Amino acid sequence: MNLSKRLKTIQNFIDNDVRVVDVGCDHALLDIYLTLNRNIKCVASDINEQALNIAKKNIKKYNLENKIDVILSDGLDNIKLLENDVIVISGMGTKTIINILKNKNLKTQKLIIQSNTEIFLLRKQLKKLGYRVIDEAVCFEKGKYYPTIFYEKGVEVKNILIGDLLYKENGKEYVEFLINKLSNTYSKMPFSFEKIKLKSKILFLKKSLRKYLRNSR
Ligand SMILES: C[S@@+](CC[C@H](N)C(=O)[O-])C[C@H]1O[C@@H](n2cnc3c(N)ncnc32)[C@H](O)[C@@H]1O
Numbered sequence: 001m002n003l004s005k006r007l008k009t010i011q012n013f014i015d016n017d018v019r020v021v022d023v024g025c026d027h028a029l030l031d032i033y034l035t036l037n038r039n040i041k042c043v044a045s046d047i048n049e050q051a052l053n054i055a056k057k058n059i060k061k062y063n064l065e066n067k068i069d070v071i072l073s074d075g076l077d078n079i080k081l082l083e084n085d086v087i088v089i090s091g092m093g094t095k096t097i098i099n100i101l102k103n104k105n106l107k108t109q110k111l112i113i114q115s116n117t118e119i120f121l122l123r124k125q126l127k128k129l130g131y132r133v134i135d136e137a138v139c140f141e142k143g144k145y146y147p148t149i150f151y152e153k154g155v156e157v158k159n160i161l162i163g164d165l166l167y168k169e170n171g172k173e174y175v176e177f178l179i180n181k182l183s184n185t186y187s188k189m190p191f192s193f194e195k196i197k198l199k200s201k202i203l204f205l206k207k208s209l210r211k212y213l214r215n216s217r
Helices: 005-012 029-037 049-061 094-101 119-128 171-188 193-215
Strands: 019-023 041-046 068-072 086-090 110-114 131-141 144-153
Touching: 005 029, 005 086, 005 110, 005 131, 005 144, 019 029, 029 041, 029 049, 029 068, 041 049, 049 068, 086 094, 094 119, 110 119, 119 131, 119 144, 131 171, 144 171, 171 193
Parallel strands: 019 041, 019 086, 041 068, 086 110
Antiparallel strands: 110 144, 131 144
C-alpha cells in the first residue's frame, strides 16, 4: 500500500520493535503500513466509531485482524499505555492534541506529533508538560507544510519557537512561509499586547533565518 508523504514523515521517526499507539487513526492507514512493512505492533484508536468501522474493514482487507488492536477511545482514555509506547497524534488541531496529552496515564512514552495549527502554542505546552524535542521534520504536501515533531520526556533547552527546524529539509521554506503568514496576520491586528508578542516572534524568526542564511553561504 502507498502511504502519503505526510504519514511517511511520521513513520521515518519510528524505530522497529516498538508499540505504536495511533490516537485519531481514522482509517488506520499508518497502522496498516507499519504492520505490513516494519516490525512494529500498532494500536489504532479513534473517538469516532464510523472511522473505526472503516479502519476495521481496511485491516481485514490486509488480513491483519490479529495484529492490530482497534480501540474506541477519546484520546488516551481507554488505552492501557506501556512505558515504551510511541504515541502518534496527527491530523488534529493543537488544542485537541494538548487536551489528549493532559491524560494522567501519560508518563514516559515518546510522542510524534503532527499539527499545522498554532505550532508555537504546541511547542510551549509540550515543554510545560515536561517534553523535549528529539528530532523534527517538515513535510510539504499538496501545497501545505506539515511540521512533525518527535518528543521524549526531558527538559527542553532549545528555543521553543522553531528548534532546529531551519536546518532540516524544507525548514527554510517553512520558516519563510511562517514569516509571511504571521506578518500578514500582524498587519491586520489592532494594537494590543498580543500584537506586540506576535511582532517579537516575527523578529525572532527573521533573525534566525538571517543567521541560517549567513551560516549556509
Ligand atoms: C484528520 S483525521 C487524521 C487521521 C490520521 N491521524 C492522519 O494523520 O492522517 C483526525 C482523526 O482524529 C480523530 N479524533 C479527533 N479528536 C479525537 C480524540 N479526542 N480522540 C481520538 N481521536 C480523535 C477524528 O475522529 C479523526 O478520525
